Amino acid sequence: MNLDGKTRVCGLLGYPVEHTRSPLIHNYLAELTGINLAYLPFLTEPERLKAAVEGAYALDILGLNVTIPHKEKVIAHLKDTDPLAARIGAVNTLVRVEGGYKGYNTDMPGLYRAMLNDGVKLKDETIVILGAGGVARAVAVMLADHATKIYMLNRTVEKAKRIAEEVNAYVESPLVTPLPLSAYNELPDAKFLAIQTTNVGMYPHMKEAVIEDPAFYAHIHTGYDLIFNPAKTRFMELVEEAGGLAYNGLKMLLYQGIIAYELWNNVQISEEDAKKVYDRLRTSV
């Protein structure tokens, strides 16, 4: 990387930031596309978020990613917010515009592009979402435009109920049915695409899955775990043992980064370059 007077800077606002893989994605994309850009992590304390966004603008920073715990709160400090990000209520990408930054959510388009790349179809599918946290809510909002039926199972059923009410009001139909996690045996006797959005099974708790019963997995033709460390979660093992296809969340991470890079630089990343970054990401896990 040749840093000089024309180098544009991008980075990540988060707290903590030291485990991020985004510098790998963006600095390698800069190398592949020949764009003079450097990407850095910026440890940003919650009480300094507004100062960080204003300071970044003053320093002519081209774009930023935003991660935990700032994805919702950053919206108050933006010049503009993309409609999808506003609907999801979370922003992970800031694009420099006249007078400030415009907020986007590239996590959900990233998941969508990852699923397309893996050959997973969403249209006319019955989908089971495990979890009802921030990511599950965003997944349900994104799927509202594609799925035929969604069951959202969560340990704290009230959270799934709130998301269901919100999405159902938006689509004006009972698309999402909330259930407690323990009620998985009440699901219809059919085959599902299951999206695992809970923290259960993340490193170092690699032997755990949110549901262990093989009877549940017999209903899953495809299981998508948003966790990427470990590369094969217990959930994925259980899906495969029952004869289904299983994927992890690394491609979602890849494509949320690629879409952010495309927004910052007004370029289109080829699938060939995407694969190169993916291969490097895989070996870094």
Ligand code: NAP
């Ligand atoms: P969150 O808001 O904290 O939600 C966590 C969810 O996990 C809740 O539904 C929670 O249930 C459930 N959960 C936690 N511990 C549990 C347990 N012991 N038993 C049953 N359920 C449990 O987190 P989030 O922001 O939605 O993130 C969720 C996951 O998404 C993360 O772990 C991360 O791996 C993944 N993610 C992936 C990407 C990617 O690029 N691949 C990006 C972002 C996030 P309760 O509501 O009952 O507490």
